Amino acid sequence: MEGMTREKHESLKFYNYLCQKIGSEEVVRIRRLALVIYDIGLKNTITSGSKGEGLDLKGSDIDVMYIDRYFEVYESETEKIVLDSHRLPFVMNTDETQPCYTQLYLITHHQNKKLIFNVSGGLLNVLEMSHLRYVLSSEQYKQYCMSVYCRFKSPKQVHGPCISGGNGEHDFAWCLKCDTWICQAKPWVGRPRTAWPSPELISKIISCGVLFVPIGCKGSINQNIEWRISFSVAENFLIFSFSHTQLLCYAILKILLKELVEKHQDLKGLLCSYFIKTLMFWILEETDLYVWRPDNIIPCFMACLKRLLYCVRYSILSHYFIPENNLFLLRFNTNNKEKIITILSNFYGQGINCFASSETLQDYQNYSDESTESLISRNIRFVQQIMPTFYTIRRMLGADQILRLLYNFLHSSRTGTSRLLFALQIAEASMVVADIYLYPNRSGNKHYYFSYIHVLSHLTIGLNMDALSGLLKLASFLYVHKNYEASLNMIAYILQKCTDEKFDMSFIYQERIVILIQKRVLNLMKKEKLETIMKSLIIHSCYFEQNSSIIPQELQLDVSGMRNVFLPLPFAHFLNFLCYYHLHDISSCKQSLQRLEQVQQRLSHCSTEVFIPDTLNTVICCGIARQLIGDTFIARKDFKVAAALDEYNITSAASRLFNLI
Structure with missing residues (x-):
C-alpha cells in the first residue's frame, strides 16, 4: 500500500511538473481557441500540427491546410452531384491504389473542359489523360501551388505535400475535400471499442467528410497522379477530446522522439509525430478512461512506450481509420530497426529518468511540488506560454471579412477567456479594415468626412x-x-509607453533575448485581469496591408506588392521625423533621426535571420530620412546594407538604391 501511495505521489508530482513545462489545461484551451478563431476567420482553413493541438514544444510547427473550393470530390458518380460553373467535380478511383490513396477523375459531364491555370512562366496543365479520362495530377497541382506561394514568400523546403515557410515554423498544404465519409473508412464507425471515442464524437467526425492532399504512394507507378486521403479534421477532433493526462502523455512521447531518439542523426525522420498520434488513438480506443488519471501518468506513459517498442519490433502500426494501411510497412531496415529497439528498450528501463538528457524536461529532478506557485508566477508563465500563439496568428491574419463573424461569436461566447480572445481578434480585424479601406473617388467634404470617420472608428477599436x-x-x-x-x-505618448517591462513580440522567437518582468509588472499581475495585462504589456510589430491607405506616402513603395511589417520603436521615431520634416522644424527633425539611428544600431547587434524584413525596414527608414534631408551619401549606404541582407529581394532596398544611382 505504501509503495502504491509513493507511485501515485510521484505521478502527481510529474503531472504538475508537466503542466508547468508543457501547459496547464487552461493554457492549452486558450492556445486551441486562438487557432480555432483564426480558422473561423479565414474560412476553408484547417490548422493542425503541434501548436494546433494546443502544444508549444521546442520545434513545434503549425500545419495549415487550405481547402481549395475550386474542386469538389465525390466518392462515386452515383452520388447527387452539384454542378457549379465555378467548380470542377472529381470522382475517386481506388481500383489501382494502395489503402489511404486514390486517383481523382474528372466527372463525365465535364470531359469537354480542360483546366488550365495561368501562372508566371507559362501555362501549367494540372490534368493528365489516363484510361481515356482526365485525372487530376497531384504533382502538377502541387507545383502550381508552389508557384503561387513563392510569389509572396521564399520557402525553405518542400516535403511531401507541404511547403515550409521561410522560418520553418509553418507547413502549408493545399487540399481538396469530399463532404461525405468514404467507404474505406466506414468500418471505423462501428468498430468495437471501450468508451472512446464517444458516439457523439464519431457522429461529429463523419459529418465532416475527408480531405485529399497532393502526394502519391511512394513507389507506385502512378505516384504523380495519386492523392493521399487525409483525416486531419477528424484527428483534430480526437485530440481535442483527450483528457489533460492523455495529452501530456502524447506530448512527452513527442519530446522523447524529437529530443532523444533524433539525437541520432541516422534515425532522424524515421519515426514521426503522426506515428505517435496514431499510436495514442489505438491505445485510447482500447483502454478504460479511468486509467488516465494524473496520479497514474507515469504508468500510462510507460504503457505507451512499451506499445511503441512492440510496434517497431514487429513493424506494424495500422492507420487508425483505414487499418489495411500499415504505416510501418518497409519503414525500417535491419540496422536502424535494431538501433531504435535498443534505444527504446533503454528508455523503457530508465522510466521517466530518460528525460534527464532531454532539453525540455531535464530539470525534473530539481522540481519540488511542495512549494505552491504564486499567483504572480502563474500569471507570468501563463502570458509567456500563450503569447507565441497570438504572435503566430497575428503574422498570418489578413482578412477583413472575419469582422462580422468574430463579432457574432464574441456575443455568443460563454466564458470570459473566449470573449477576450474574440475581442482581441476583432481589434486585429478592425485594424485590417482600416488599413485596406479605399476612399471613394468623389469630391466634396461630406464624402471625405464620412470616410475619415469610418476609418477612425475602426482604428479606435483596434487600440x-x-x-x-x-x-x-x-x-x-x-x-x-x-x-x-x-x-x-500621439507619438510622444507612445514613446512614453515604450518601457522595458513590455513583452515585445517582435523578439519572441529570439532565444538569447530574455523577457525581464520588472516590479511594475509583478504588481500589475497581482491585481489585474488577463485582459488588462495583455492590453498593457504586449507590443506587436506594426503591420500594414498591401496598398495601405494609412501608411506614410514615403513608405508606399514598401507595401506596393505585399503587406509589410515595421518594428514599433523605430517606426515611432521615423514617424516623428516625418512630422517635424513637414513642419520644417529642422532641429527636432535631426533629433528624431538621431534617435532612429541609435535604435537601428542597437538592432544591428541582433541576428538578422529572424527579423527580415522587420529590421531591414528600419535600415530603409534611416535611408529614407537621410535622403529627405539631402544626405544621399549615407542614404545610399543604408539602402546598400539593407539590399545586401535582403536575400530574397522582398524589401524596397534594391529599388531605392537603384533610384539613387
Whole structure:
C-alpha cells in the first residue's frame, strides 16, 4: 500500500511538473481557441500540427491546410452531384491504389473542359489523360501551388505535400475535400471499442467528410497522379477530446522522439509525430478512461512506450481509420530497426529518468511540488506560454471579412477567456479594415468626412489589440491626413509607453533575448485581469496591408506588392521625423533621426535571420530620412546594407538604391 501511495505521489508530482513545462489545461484551451478563431476567420482553413493541438514544444510547427473550393470530390458518380460553373467535380478511383490513396477523375459531364491555370512562366496543365479520362495530377497541382506561394514568400523546403515557410515554423498544404465519409473508412464507425471515442464524437467526425492532399504512394507507378486521403479534421477532433493526462502523455512521447531518439542523426525522420498520434488513438480506443488519471501518468506513459517498442519490433502500426494501411510497412531496415529497439528498450528501463538528457524536461529532478506557485508566477508563465500563439496568428491574419463573424461569436461566447480572445481578434480585424479601406473617388467634404470617420472608428477599436501598435497606426493615420501636431502628440505618448517591462513580440522567437518582468509588472499581475495585462504589456510589430491607405506616402513603395511589417520603436521615431520634416522644424527633425539611428544600431547587434524584413525596414527608414534631408551619401549606404541582407529581394532596398544611382 505504501509503495502504491509513493507511485501515485510521484505521478502527481510529474503531472504538475508537466503542466508547468508543457501547459496547464487552461493554457492549452486558450492556445486551441486562438487557432480555432483564426480558422473561423479565414474560412476553408484547417490548422493542425503541434501548436494546433494546443502544444508549444521546442520545434513545434503549425500545419495549415487550405481547402481549395475550386474542386469538389465525390466518392462515386452515383452520388447527387452539384454542378457549379465555378467548380470542377472529381470522382475517386481506388481500383489501382494502395489503402489511404486514390486517383481523382474528372466527372463525365465535364470531359469537354480542360483546366488550365495561368501562372508566371507559362501555362501549367494540372490534368493528365489516363484510361481515356482526365485525372487530376497531384504533382502538377502541387507545383502550381508552389508557384503561387513563392510569389509572396521564399520557402525553405518542400516535403511531401507541404511547403515550409521561410522560418520553418509553418507547413502549408493545399487540399481538396469530399463532404461525405468514404467507404474505406466506414468500418471505423462501428468498430468495437471501450468508451472512446464517444458516439457523439464519431457522429461529429463523419459529418465532416475527408480531405485529399497532393502526394502519391511512394513507389507506385502512378505516384504523380495519386492523392493521399487525409483525416486531419477528424484527428483534430480526437485530440481535442483527450483528457489533460492523455495529452501530456502524447506530448512527452513527442519530446522523447524529437529530443532523444533524433539525437541520432541516422534515425532522424524515421519515426514521426503522426506515428505517435496514431499510436495514442489505438491505445485510447482500447483502454478504460479511468486509467488516465494524473496520479497514474507515469504508468500510462510507460504503457505507451512499451506499445511503441512492440510496434517497431514487429513493424506494424495500422492507420487508425483505414487499418489495411500499415504505416510501418518497409519503414525500417535491419540496422536502424535494431538501433531504435535498443534505444527504446533503454528508455523503457530508465522510466521517466530518460528525460534527464532531454532539453525540455531535464530539470525534473530539481522540481519540488511542495512549494505552491504564486499567483504572480502563474500569471507570468501563463502570458509567456500563450503569447507565441497570438504572435503566430497575428503574422498570418489578413482578412477583413472575419469582422462580422468574430463579432457574432464574441456575443455568443460563454466564458470570459473566449470573449477576450474574440475581442482581441476583432481589434486585429478592425485594424485590417482600416488599413485596406479605399476612399471613394468623389469630391466634396461630406464624402471625405464620412470616410475619415469610418476609418477612425475602426482604428479606435483596434487600440484594444495591444499596448502600442494600435496607437502607432492611429498616429500614422493622422500623419497621412496632415494632422502633424496631433500625430506628434500621439507619438510622444507612445514613446512614453515604450518601457522595458513590455513583452515585445517582435523578439519572441529570439532565444538569447530574455523577457525581464520588472516590479511594475509583478504588481500589475497581482491585481489585474488577463485582459488588462495583455492590453498593457504586449507590443506587436506594426503591420500594414498591401496598398495601405494609412501608411506614410514615403513608405508606399514598401507595401506596393505585399503587406509589410515595421518594428514599433523605430517606426515611432521615423514617424516623428516625418512630422517635424513637414513642419520644417529642422532641429527636432535631426533629433528624431538621431534617435532612429541609435535604435537601428542597437538592432544591428541582433541576428538578422529572424527579423527580415522587420529590421531591414528600419535600415530603409534611416535611408529614407537621410535622403529627405539631402544626405544621399549615407542614404545610399543604408539602402546598400539593407539590399545586401535582403536575400530574397522582398524589401524596397534594391529599388531605392537603384533610384539613387
